[in-house]
Amino acid sequence: MSNVHVIDHPLVQHKLTLMRRKDASTNSFRRLLNELSMLMTYEVTRDMPMQDLDIETPLEPMTGRVIDGKKLVFVSILRAGNGILDGMLSVIPGARVGHIGLYRDPKTLTAVEYYFKMPPEMNERDAIVVDPMLATGHSAIAAIDRLKECRPKSIKFVCLLTCPEGLAALAKAHPDVPIYTAAIDRQLNDHGYILPGLGDAGDRIFGTQ
Numbered sequence: 001m002s003n004v005h006v007i008d009h010p011l012v013q014h015k016l017t018l019m020r021r022k023d024a025s026t027n028s029f030r031r032l033l034n035e036l037s038m039l040m041t042y043e044v045t046r047d048m049p050m051q052d053l054d055i056e057t058p059l060e061p062m063t064g065r066v067i068d069g070k071k072l073v074f075v076s077i078l079r080a081g082n083g084i085l086d087g088m089l090s091v092i093p094g095a096r097v098g099h100i101g102l103y104r105d106p107k108t109l110t111a112v113e114y115y116f117k118m119p120p121e122m123n124e125r126d127a128i129v130v131d132p133m134l135a136t137g138h139s140a141i142a143a144i145d146r147l148k149e150c151r152p153k154s155i156k157f158v159c160l161l162t163c164p165e166g167l168a169a170l171a172k173a174h175p176d177v178p179i180y181t182a183a184i185d186r187q188l189n190d191h192g193y194i195l196p197g198l199g200d201a202g203d204r205i206f207g208t209q
């Protein structure tokens with residue numbers, strides 16, 4: 001799948017392994033996710049458009065290059081997506097933020113929308129959708145379906161972990177959306193969890209279990 005980018009930098013893999021451990025505390029899980037999100041942001045924004053900016057160094061004038069962070073919108077799929085947001089915003093503080101609230105119907109595992117809020121002028125923005133786990137793909141597909149109604153300039157999807165089933169589903173529904181992940185795990189279990197995975201990302205971020 002040419003649209004899938006596995007970020008296999010040693011720092012990313014190291015932190016991911018520490019996060020997966022069942023005895024990682026809520027505090028360290030959250031801190032590692034924050035650090036990992038910053039590192040992943042470097043890769044995801046590698047091809048961001050830049051503008052020239054005339055500046056003066058203490059020695060002479062020069063033309064530097066800068067990004068326009070305000071044109072970026074990070075779109076968090078609630079609630080676990082918020083665990084990725086802080087790290088990304090610390091790297092690109094000018095980015096705007098949108099939220100999409102979906103819950104997983106426990107019987108059908110399909111996504112049901114309960115919240116949707118985006119910044120204005122979405123047609124001028126590049127969107128980066130974030131959710132730590134791309135499992136069945138139902139939430140990601142529903143979120144991107146809905147986001148496309150706002151016609152952003154481009155869409156990328158970022159997760160920490162995925163599996164072949166989730167990748168195939170998202171690539172089939174949205175072949176135009178590049179997927180960035182730190183790892184592709186073995187499989188989904190019957191409850192829609194990734195194996196070996198890291199458990200329930202939302203519960204581990206917020207300490208709700």
Ligand code: URA
Pocket residue numbers: 080133135192193194195197198199200201202
């Ligand atoms: N959501 C999670 O939090 N974990 C999984 O393994 C799958 C979906």
